[in-house]
Amino acid sequence: MNGFDDHGIVRMGLVQTIKRLRPSAQISEVEDYRSLYKLILEKELDLVIMDVNMPNGSVQDAINYIKIHQPKLKILIFSSQDEEIYAIRYLKMGADGYLSKQSSPAVIEAALTSMLKTGRYASDLLRESVFSKSFTGSSKGSPFEALSDRELQIAGKLAEGLPIKEISTQLNLHASTVSTYKVRLFEKLNIRSVPELMEIFRLYS
Structure with a gap:
């Protein structure tokens, strides 16, 4: 079993819960994607x-790597990102839960x-979202689709x-590549500034 989270306190709580549920579990902890691949x-x-x-690295690359090297390994995404916006995407990538x-x-x-x-x-929220989307073909009409x-x-x-610069470092991308993605997503969302982007996240979260 592997705990892979970038917040120490959160990780500690997960480890304690796992040990309570399965006392015999052997738990390994890593700090980044490269360490995960090695493990x-x-x-x-x-x-x-x-x-x-x-x-x-990126979550998609990590999921792909796991599917190649340990295809039976189950993947739970544990994130602070908005569940209705992101969860289904991660499941489509190959994760087994969000x-x-x-x-609580x-x-x-x-x-x-x-x-x-x-x-x-x-x-329950994710199941309701999937159920709703199966009938409407969309998720609250979210522009993020x-x-x-x-x-x-x-x-x-x-x-x-x-x-x-910080985003490029976190994602291991060139700053120019991140800037290109920024231009593209601004065009798709029909916005011109980060505050407008923040407002869209607020409206659809």
Whole structure:
């Protein structure tokens, strides 16, 4: 089992919950995507609990890597990103569950129990969103549906107030590449500034 999260306190809480649910569990912790890849090659794991805001890679690359090297390994995305905007995308990428960091301790325990027993987890909110989308063909008419996965990832970081240079470092991309994505997503969302982007996130969160 692998705990992969960039917030020490959050990670500590997860570890304690896992140990309570499965006392015999062997837990490994890593700090970034490169360390995760190394661990995947060294150990056979049952479950990866993975944050998306990590250096030296991307969540899509990590999921692809896991599917190649340990295809039976279950993946739970644990993130503070808006569940209705991001969760379905991560499931489509190949993750087996999405858990919000804003979840209560009881929900976190239920999610971990489900992942350990069945290898899958979806919150009530996510199930309702999928059910609604199956009939309407959209998710609240969200403009973010028009963005690619990378554009949405960068949009989220811009909305957090991160500068281009910091985003490029986190995602291991050239600053010019991040700037290009910024231009594209601004065009798709028909906006001209980061404050406008923040407002869209507020409206659709």
